[in-house]
Amino acid sequence: xxxxxxxxxxxxLLDISTHAPGPSGALPFTESMLRERPSGDLFGWSxxxxxxxxxxxxxxxxxxxLSTHGGIRAPxxxxxxxxxxxxxxxxxxxxxxxxxEFKRAGAIPFAxxxxxxxxxxxxxxxxxxxxxxxxxxxxxxxxxLIRSLPRRxxxxxxxxxxxxxxxxxxxxxxxxxxxxxVVPGGVTLPAVGAEDAGKVQxxxxxxxxxxxxxxxxxxxxxxxxxxPGGGCQFLGTAATSQVVAEAFGLTLPHSALAPSGEPIWLxxxxxxxxxxxxxxxxxxxxxxxxxxxxxxxxxxLHAAFGGSTNLLLHIPALAHAxxxxxxxxxxxIRINRAxxxxxxxxxxxxxxxxxxxxxxxxxxxx
Numbered sequence: 330x331x332x333x334x335x336x337x338x339x340x341x342l343l344d345i346s347t348h349a350p351g352p353s354g355a356l357p358f359t360e361s362m363l364r365e366r367p368s369g370d371l372f373g374w375s376x377x378x379x380x381x382x383x384x385x386x387x388x389x390x391x392x393x394x395l396s397t398h399g400g401i402r403a404p405x406x407x408x409x410x411x412x413x414x415x416x417x418x419x420x421x422x423x424x425x426x427x428x429x430e431f432k433r434a435g436a437i438p439f440a441x442x443x444x445x446x447x448x449x450x451x452x453x454x455x456x457x458x459x460x461x462x463x464x465x466x467x468x469x470x471x472x473x474l475i476r477s478l479p480r481r482x483x484x485x486x487x488x489x490x491x492x493x494x495x496x497x498x499x500x501x502x503x504x505x506x507x508x509x510x511v512v513p514g515g516v517t518l519p520a521v522g523a524e525d526a527g528k529v530q531x532x533x534x535x536x537x538x539x540x541x542x543x544x545x546x547x548x549x550x551x552x553x554x555x556x557p558g559g560g561c562q563f564l565g566t567a568a569t570s571q572v573v574a575e576a577f578g579l580t581l582p583h584s585a586l587a588p589s590g591e592p593i594w595l596x597x598x599x600x601x602x603x604x605x606x607x608x609x610x611x612x613x614x615x616x617x618x619x620x621x622x623x624x625x626x627x628x629x630l631h632a633a634f635g636g637s638t639n640l641l642l643h644i645p646a647l648a649h650a651x652x653x654x655x656x657x658x659x660x661x662i663r664i665n666r667a668x669x670x671x672x673x674x675x676x677x678x679x680x681x682x683x684x685x686x687x688x689x690x691x692x693x694x695x
Contacts, residue, residue: 354384369479382437389437390482392605394424395471395500397493397514399444406557414447416490416567419558419589420514423487423598427512430602436482438602441474443467445493449530449561464492464499464643468650471500482609483507485601489514489559489589491566495643498574502650505615508608511579512601513571515589517559523552526561559589569636570643576630577647578618619651625664628656632668 337343356374363371378384398421400412412418424440431438445467451457475484484504486497494513501509519525532546541549560567571585581601587594624644631640645655 352378352381352384354378356384357388367479373480377437386435387437389435390606390609391437391439391478391480392431392602392609393475393478393481393484394427394431394438394440394487395474395484395497396420396424396440396442396487397445397467397490397497398424398442398487412444413450414445414490414560415517415554415556415558415589416447416514416560417444417488417493420487420489422558422590422595423512423514426595426598427485427487427602430599431606434603434606436606439478439481441478443470443474443496445488445490445496448491448566449526452530460492461642464496464646467493467496468499468503471496472503475500475504481507483605484509485512485605486510487512487514487598489516489567489571490561491570491639494567494570494574495646498570498577498579498643498647499650501579501615502619502647505619505651507614508605509579509615510581510601510605510608511574511584512598513574513580513585513587515559515571515587515594516562516568517557518555518588519562520552520555523555524549525563526553527563527565529553556588556590564634564636566637566639566643569631569634569640572634572636573627573631573640573644576627577623578626579615616652619647619653621653624648624651624653624656628661628664629668632665632670635670 356378358371358374374384374387377387397417398412399414399417400408401410402418402421403409428438428440446456446460446463448457448460451460471486475481484501484507486501486509488494488497488511494511497511501511517526523529529549532541532550535541536543536546560571562568568586571580574580575582575585581597581604584597584601587597627644631644641661648655
């Protein structure tokens with residue numbers, strides 16, 4: 330085929346099928362289903378069979394895997410189309426691992442995606458005007474995706490970064506009448522002898538002030554992300570949101586900040602799928618997890634590890650979505666003054682990242 334986009338190629342492309350045999354087997358309908366169930370339930374099974382699911386297995390519980398996955402990876406991991414950032418680049422692997430675990434449990438996994446932008450890529454451009462609004466827009470879209478699977482038994486959110494993970498948390502908190510769980514997408518490893526993803530964002534400013542050369546900027550800029558997947562390595566909004574999600578009780582213990590692509594990272598997805606099936610069997614909805622005590626715990630842990638102050642935006646929003654009383658300024662002051670903190674010598678606020686060191690954070694509240 331030539332370079333002419335109007336050239337349709339060889340005549341074999343015109344050998345087009347107009348009918349197909351369709352799936353074999355029969356849907357496991359009953360008389361009561363045909364009389365009483367919504368037409369969408371019945372047609373949904375036709376769609377499932379059309380996508381290749383074994384018709385006789387269509388009676389299983391349905392679980393939604395909702396992710397911010399972006400980009401297209403070849404099976405060997407090489408890029409076909411880039412995502413906006415590394416944080417959502419590999420989370421499709423988490424979706425696959427969780428889906429296989431749901432299948433092993435006799436459930437029917439569904440997968441949906443609402444991808445997210447990158448604050449780092451947007452810095453210094455008009456794209457930053459879409460960053461925070463994206464969180465709310467995506468949360469609304471995700472909730473619509475959740476409701477659009479009428480026979481859902483539970484939902485798993487998989488996300489990792491600045492706005493995508495808060496949006497996922499808001500979506501699950503606003504859908505609190507049934508079970509849910511979060512799988513944080515983890516972090517990229519630091520590259521040996523390189524700068525992390527926070528410091529490397531200052532290469533332009535440092536060069537303009539004569540602090541580094543063009544060659545140094547090119548070298549550090551190339552090697553900031555040690556592995557192809559995962560969020561930034563510093564405690565900015567992305568990493569802090571992962572820890573706060575765990576503090577709320579929305580993840581399995583020790584899930585936050587897992588190194589993307591490692592075996593333990595995939596194991597987390599499989600165990601989270603098993604946990605969600607158990608939550609459904611026990612009749613434990615998200616409302617039983619997102620309690621005032623869970624909110625207090627999340628605020629305490631945020632104070633203890635000194636993460637991004639952007640969570641002062643996201644935690645109240647999550648509380649509101651969960652139907653909880655939003656923390657006031659007095660609540661933040663009380664918790665931060667009651668939480669032991671130790672100064673970190675030489676610690677400074679990281680300008681432009683929305684994150685700060687523990688000593689800087691507690692200086693604000695004290």
